[in-house]
Amino acid sequence: xxxxxxxxxxxxxxxxxxxxxxxxxxxxxxxxxxxxxxxxxxxxxxxxxxxxxxxxxxxxxxxxxxxxxxxxxxxxxxxxxxxxxxxxxxxxxxxxxxxxxxxxxxxxxxxxxxxxxxxxxxxxxxxxxxxxxxxxxxxxxxxxxxxxxxxxxxxxxxxxxxxxxxxxxxxxxxxxxxxxxxxxxxxxxxxxxxxxxxxxxxxxxxxxxxxxxxxxxxxxxxxxxxxxxxxxxxxxxxxxxxxxxxxxxxxxxxxxxxxxxxxxxxxxxxxxxxxxxxxxxxxxxxxxxxxxxxxxxxxxxxxxxxxxxx
Amino acid sequence: xxxxxxxxxxxxxxxxxxxxxxxxxxxxxxxxxxxxxxxxxxxxxxxxxxxxxxxxxxxxxxxxxxxxxxxxxxxxxxxxxxxxxxxxxxxxxxxxxxxxxxxxxxxxxxxxxxxxxxxxxxxxxxxxxxxxxxxxxxxxxxxxxxxxxxxxxxxxxxxxxxxxxxxxxxxxxxxxxxxxxxxxxxxxxxxxxxxxxxxxxxxxxxxxxxxxxxxxxxxxxxxxxxxxxxxxxxxxxxxxxxxxxxxxxxxxxxxxxxxxxxxxxxxxxxxxxxxxxxxxxxxxxxxxxxxxxxxxxxxxxxxxxxxxxxxxx
Numbered sequence: 001x002x003x004x005x006x007x008x009x010x011x012x013x014x015x016x017x018x019x020x021x022x023x024x025x026x027x028x029x030x031x032x033x034x035x036x037x038x039x040x041x042x043x044x045x046x047x048x049x050x051x052x053x054x055x056x057x058x059x060x061x062x063x064x065x066x067x068x069x070x071x072x073x074x075x076x077x078x079x080x081x082x083x084x085x086x087x088x089x090x091x092x093x094x095x096x097x098x099x100x101x102x103x104x105x106x107x108x109x110x111x112x113x114x115x116x117x118x119x120x121x122x123x124x125x126x127x128x129x130x131x132x133x134x135x136x137x138x139x140x141x142x143x144x145x146x147x148x149x150x151x152x153x154x155x156x157x158x159x160x161x162x163x164x165x166x167x168x169x170x171x172x173x174x175x176x177x178x179x180x181x182x183x184x185x186x187x188x189x190x191x192x193x194x195x196x197x198x199x200x201x202x203x204x205x206x207x208x209x210x211x212x213x214x215x216x217x218x219x220x221x222x223x224x225x226x227x228x229x230x231x232x233x234x235x236x237x238x239x240x241x242x243x244x245x246x247x248x249x250x251x252x253x254x255x256x257x258x259x260x261x262x263x264x265x266x267x268x269x270x271x272x273x274x275x276x277x278x279x280x281x282x283x284x285x286x287x288x289x290x291x292x293x294x295x296x297x298x299x300x301x302x303x304x305x306x307x308x309x310x
Numbered sequence: 311x312x313x314x315x316x317x318x319x320x321x322x323x324x325x326x327x328x329x330x331x332x333x334x335x336x337x338x339x340x341x342x343x344x345x346x347x348x349x350x351x352x353x354x355x356x357x358x359x360x361x362x363x364x365x366x367x368x369x370x371x372x373x374x375x376x377x378x379x380x381x382x383x384x385x386x387x388x389x390x391x392x393x394x395x396x397x398x399x400x401x402x403x404x405x406x407x408x409x410x411x412x413x414x415x416x417x418x419x420x421x422x423x424x425x426x427x428x429x430x431x432x433x434x435x436x437x438x439x440x441x442x443x444x445x446x447x448x449x450x451x452x453x454x455x456x457x458x459x460x461x462x463x464x465x466x467x468x469x470x471x472x473x474x475x476x477x478x479x480x481x482x483x484x485x486x487x488x489x490x491x492x493x494x495x496x497x498x499x500x501x502x503x504x505x506x507x508x509x510x511x512x513x514x515x516x517x518x519x520x521x522x523x524x525x526x527x528x529x530x531x532x533x534x535x536x537x538x539x540x541x542x543x544x545x546x547x548x549x550x551x552x553x554x555x556x557x558x559x560x561x562x563x564x565x566x567x568x569x570x571x572x573x574x575x576x577x578x579x580x581x582x583x584x585x586x587x588x589x590x591x592x593x594x595x596x597x598x599x600x601x602x603x604x605x606x607x608x609x610x611x612x613x614x615x616x617x618x619x620x621x622x623x
Contacts, residue, residue: 035424035426038421038424038426039426041421042421042422042426042429042432045418045432045436046431046432046435046436048494049435049436049438049439049494049497049498050435050438051460052439052447052450052451052454052460053438053442053450055450055454055460056450056453059453066458068453068454068456068457068458068459068460069458069459069460069463070459070460070463070464114347114348114351115348117344117345117347117348118344118345118347118348118349120344121340121341121342121344121345122345125337125340125341125344126333126337127333127337127338127341127342128333128338130341133345133349137352140352140356140357140360143360144551144555144601144602144605144606145356145359145360146363146555146577146580146598146599146601146602147359147360147362147363147364147366147595147598147599148355148356148359148363149581149584150359150363150366150580150584150591150594150595150598151358151359151362151363151366151595152355152359153584153585154362154373154591155354155355155358155359157373180351180354180355181355182355183351183355184348184349184351184352184355184356186352186356189348214337214340214344218344239441242443243441243442243443243444243445243446244443245443245444245445245558246557246558246561250585261443261445261446262445264445264446264449265445265449265562268449275453278449279453282446282449282450285443285445285446286442286446289441289442289443290438290441293437293438293441294434297434297437301437301502
């Protein structure tokens with residue numbers, strides 16, 4: 001097809017150059033068409049993925065109107081539902097936020113410290129039983145653990161974590177009861193072991209020859225060099241603890257101790273007269289996870305890939 | 311992927327064994343000291359549930375009095391209970407989501423693997439549902455599914471639905487409505503894994519094939535797809551097992567198998583026997599055990615369908 005956009009040099013007498021330029025133009029046009037189609041599909045999927053969140057945000061900001069209908073813009077804006085969520089219910093929303101924060105801090109600290117410690121000997125020390133422990137953990141990862149909820153509930157009670165003595169100790173024990181079952185993370189152990197294995201042996205040897213204790217080697221060499229993996233794992237764990245709801249709901253008798261996700265369900269159950277306030281609660285629940293995810297996204301994706309590759 | 315990783319790490323282990331600190335009582339103690347807190351919690355919350363749960367399945371137990379051995383009585387009760395069978399059937403029906411989610415995730419991964427401007431935004435957008443709790447996601451979708459809600463207006467706009475009634479209130483559609491949410495939430499997760507898999511396939515191989523005159527679809531079927539086989543195994547294994555164990559999304563969106571038990575899953579049965587008021591932990595453990603066995607069986611099926619995840623490329 002003769003085209004005015006062809007470069008002038010291609011219009012010279014050489015028919016081969018002309019043909020080549022035409023083919024190139026054709027290919028470019030096809031490429032543009034294909035990219036356009038790709039963008040159309042990408043945008044369509046993005047709409048399907050994000051609209052539910054957008055709809056929740058918009059509806060939570062509306063004071064009145066037809067609540068469940070599909071909408072693009074809010075009919076009116078008001079923070080009433082957000083105030084309502086904090087004041088208008090029997091569920092203390094501030095307390096739920098505090099619970100979630102405490103559970104996340106405890107959970108992320110425990111899991112990362114335990115995994116970074118335990119992975120060190122498995123990756124970098126020689127001792128009897130190392131392979132046995134490593135392969136036992138491998139098997140545990142594959143074995144289905146459906147009884148987890150049932151037996152862990154029994155264990156929690158037998159450990160006395162739900163005992164009632166005084167309010168402060170009760171609260172501390174209940175937080176522990178939520179956090180402990182997930183604190184030994186097999187995936188974390190794998191990720192960290194893999195990261196440690198990538199650290200040059202010479203560094204460790206040199207430190208050992210200099211007489212550094214293993215704890216110092218771990219703290220001064222392993223931890224700094226494994227920081228990207230540790231960050232990835234910490235974000236994974238933050239997301240997991242922030243989002244967990246079932247275990248806490250099953251186990252905690254005191255509704256004031258629930259984390260946000262679990263409390264939100266409580267809210268929607270006992271507070272069905274004002275769905276907009278529940279939507280406001282949902283938005284508040286999502287925001288921290290979005291912030292953490294967007295900030296640590298690069299690490300997060302890496303950690304996820306590593307978790308599956310083992 | 312897996313075999314290669316294992317080979318490297320074994321050699322690595324050997325190397326450590328050769329040059330690392332020598333085996334002494336002191337070093338052994340230090341090594342175990344590092345692992346002790348982890349191992350205690352591991353045994354308590356991971357090993358013990360497997361052991362004690364298997365034992366409980368053969369007992370009558372309600373926490374108050376000690377477990378009482380009853381042999382296969384729990385399993386007899388289970389298999390005589392139509393409610394359990396219906397739960398198991400629904401759990402197996404849920405496996406239908408697996409091929410759909412895998413095919414879509416592979417297609418989406420191929421799409422976002424293109425070097426387009428702004429592709430990072432789309433990858434992130436598709437991942438947002440993954441990082442959101444089932445509690446929140448379940449609530450949002452149960453609102454969207456309401457009568458007069460967004461889903462209905464889209465479906466009616468497309469002419470796919472006549473009367474305006476909630477899909478979650480209809481026993482014929484409720485399970486599928488929840489399945490769609492599982493699909494929606496899971497695509498981003500598998501997309502990232504497939505993206506990693508795609509990046510592991512050698513570009514040169516694909517380019518060489520193209521130069522030799524292979525069409526796009528030939529390249530896909532003969533190079534890309536075989537190269538993805540290890541990832542396909544991992545992903546389909548993960549999604550099959552979580553489909554059989556489906557619970558949280560059903561728990562939030564269709565409590566107690568609503569409507570009319572049509573969304574009752576096998577694990578929901580186990581859950582309600584333990585925590586639904588009658589504290590029948592023995593029966594609940596037996597139901598869990600059946601779910602575990604079924605998911606192992608499906609895991610094996612996955613292995614054979616993907617030829618053990620060996621890539622020919």
